[in-house]
Amino acid sequence: MTKTETPASAILHRDTRFVPKKAIGGKGSYIFLEDGTKFLDSTGGAAVSCLGHSHEQVNQAIKDQVDQISYCHSAFFGTQAAEDLAQFLVDSTGGKMSKLYVVSSGSEAVEAALKLARQYFLELPTPQPQRTRFIARLPSYHGITLGALAAGGHVLRRQPFEPLLAKNTSHVSPCYAYRGKWDDESDADYVARLAAELDAEFQRVGPENVCAFIAEPVVGAALGCVPAVSGYFPAMKAVCEKYDALFILDEVMSGMGRCGTLHAWEQEGIVPDIQTIGKALGGGYAPVSGVLIGDSIVQTMDKGTGVFRHGQTYQGHPVSCAAALAVQKTIQEESLLANVRAMGAYLEKQLRQRLGAHPYVGDIRGKGLFWGIELVKDKATKEPFDPKTHLSFLVQEKGLHPEHAISLYGCVGTVDGVRGDHIVLAPPYNVSAGEIDLIVDRTARVLADVFAGLKN
Incomplete structure (x- = not known):
């Protein structure tokens, strides 16, 4: 079938003129x-x-969960599958992250992370409602929903929807040594220059207005697997801490073992305040993603309203949680x-x-x-x-x-x-x-x- 033919399909495929092989x-x-x-x-x-x-072990775990219970709404009930997955992942951080929020896709995880960052500042003993801004990097990609797309800096993906996107995210340079590092520049000098750029952006938008800086530890689709040079992420986190802003790492694509450690940040000498995970979390066996949350944020919420004002129908879906736990246990056991x-x-x-x-x-x-x-x-x-x-x-x-x-x-x-x-x-x-x-x-x-x- 050529791309000019009108295909016989009731699906809106990625290209309306092309039906992929099955x-x-x-x-x-x-x-x-x-x-x-x-x-x-x-x-x-x-x-x-x-x-x-x-993978037979994962397939069986999914079948077992379906036989037990396939769905219940998290506003009414919890499930052991969700509890077990959360405990496994919290333990995997050595307790550095204390809670897990489970949704279905990377974009949903980023949306939740952004909203959680905003709500954190509203829940402080002295609320900071003026914090409405985020800083991300060019040409990052954090998801396809409107909030996540606005956080990202990928021009082509943003272009058709630019009039719909929130204007509260600004962007700084990525750590992209192949194109960004000067020929006579050491790694340390390159890091210092990027840290100064981030600091200047905080100053430009008003440091008291920034909720968080968000970045991928290894940039995936936007740049093609670009890791940061040594020292970059500690320097970026130091700037965030200077202005009491949160530090969010988007590990949807690069995390859950993809880069050689379960969490990519383990190789960077830092711990994020909020971390998004997906893709290799469930290995494609079920739609699943999540947000791992630092304890200081959890404690602030608990001492405030105690309610994260963000809920989804398939939040904590038991089949997805069972699939993810089976994938993670297999990675560990093998x-x-x-x-x-x-x-x-x-x-x-x-x-x-x-x-x-x-x-x-x-x-x-x-x-x-x-x-x-x-x-x-x-x-x-x-x-x-x-x-x-x-x-x-x-x-x-x-x-x-x-x-x-x-x-x-x-x-x-x-x-x-x-x-x-x-x-x-x-x-x-x-x-x-x-x-x-x-x-x-x-x-x-x-x-x-x-x-x-x-x-x-």
């Missing part, structure tokens, strides 16, 4: 398609399927974080060997099993391809062809929210070295085909 099964790192293709899911969808597909670190190092090595000298690969970066490849027109100048080329889309689409049969998560706006292309690789935590070899080989072949086509 997935009819999956096992491990593979998805089986209706046309017989055995498809290598090297991205876990959007960095979601951390255990691959059809020592998969060690495999994330080992296979992540192997993936980095293989990518650099195979693609490091590629004329159109500008940068290879990431952590754990979360790797991005930035594609550039000129390696020396770092000039991106013209957006009209639709390069990342071409790479993603080429990967879907039966001769390649691999997922390559293509994204645009890497440079400034409009220009720039990258692809993301995020294989499951139980991936093998042989599968890593296959991922790297197919990725290289896809890129070769795409660039050969561009020259013709």
